[in-house]
Amino acid sequence: MRVVLVLTERCSGALTVSLVEAMIMANYCHHKAGGDSPLFEWTLASVDGQPVLPFNGLPLAADCALPEALSNSPIPATEQVWVVPSIIEAVSRPERIVQALTRLQPVVTLVQSHYQRGGVVASACTGAFLLAEAGLLTPYPALMHWRSEASFQQLFPGLRTDTRTALADYGRIVCATGGSQSAAQMVLHWVAKEHSEALALEVAKLMQVDRHPTAPVAYAATQADAPHNDDKVRLAQARLRERLHQSISIDGLAAELAISDRQLKRRFAQATGLSPLKYLQKERLKRACQLLENSRLTSARIAGEVGYQDESNFRRLFKRELGMTMEHYRRRFSPRISAAD
Incomplete structure (x- = not known):
């Protein structure tokens, strides 16, 4: 060759x-x-x-x-x-x-x-x-x-x-x-x-x-958000990150920000390339990855920390989006596990 x-x-x-x-x-x-x-x-x-x-x-x-x-x-x-x-x-x-x-x-x-x-x-x-x-x-x-x-x-x-x-x-x-x-x-x-x-x-x-x-x-699971200039969307992102462990209504978030649901979705997509729900999912996975890297919390506890009461549903989401199980991710990226080994 x-x-x-x-x-x-x-x-x-x-x-x-x-x-x-x-x-x-x-x-x-x-x-x-x-x-x-x-x-x-x-x-x-x-x-x-x-x-x-x-x-x-x-x-x-x-x-x-x-x-x-x-x-x-x-x-x-x-x-x-x-x-x-x-x-x-x-x-x-x-x-x-x-x-x-x-x-x-x-x-x-x-x-x-x-x-x-x-x-x-x-x-x-x-x-x-x-x-x-x-x-x-x-x-x-x-x-x-x-x-x-x-x-x-x-x-x-x-x-x-x-x-x-x-x-x-x-x-x-x-x-x-x-x-x-x-x-x-x-x-x-x-x-x-x-x-x-x-x-x-x-x-x-x-x-x-x-x-x-x-x-x-x-x-790339834990990378920071890309910068943009939409202050309203930045505020929406901050609110979503603060409430990862809660059930979140996008309609309710739009009302808090004094804009329509449709306007929030449009501006969010323009600023981030994602819908608010997709961004929320990404941030929940990001937080789960951070907890897997830096804590010894169980998978069930981590799922709850990011708003999922059904551990099996979150496990399926994690594997589908990141291409590996939560346990594999922890073995691969946790400095605590590496130090123990």
Whole structure:
């Protein structure tokens, strides 16, 4: 399998290095299992073939220029995977993201050409912005680091996002979420696809990473609210957070705020992207996660603390929304459990 790692100024150098190291480990495991030839071969390519300076300040040398990888490779485009880089600006303001995408238009054009020739294109983390800019994600949900999702939705309102899946293979488009394990998970996926699940498991053991990673939504469960300028909605959010343990009427909340129920729902959705009820559910789950992380309260007690008298109903909601049980979440994220272990 030929992988072209696309390099740009201010890209994620850690992602590139992690991909290379994961492929080296995969080749090692394949060789130890009796493989005759490496599973992976790779090339590092920049637009002009010159070294680039990632945002971590550690230079990366390119093996060739991207146009060379596009036209001169002895390997057909249909057998090449191009991995587009993550961009640091994607965690910044939307106007800075637009500036970065404008600067990266030569890369976008070359990636489009590779795809049009039948090649496979992959992204990890905020590389999804480049795929969207290239017009390659129109039919597919985009995966990225949860912190960049709001900006992505603002810049590409017609595209869908997926915060519940760690990796998605759409055939000739592969998307992985962000974080330090995204490179490993991408390589493990290719090992399973090109060789076997058994070999992928052996590579995962060698790298000491989970073969099936935690759902990305779990990492974002306790994030703070996004800022906005609607004072009335901010007050409504505060009232909802104060009453998580109570039965709450949205009609009653609207009356307290001296606006109509319809007006509250409309303004709430404009400011937060959520309905008041969906926001209330999110905050109840957030509070439950905080209690699981920082207390030893039972699941039944936690359910009651966030307004659910029926523990089984809350357990089902928790697993559906976060992709794991309450016990799994506590084992995974509680510093108290980690210290005890």
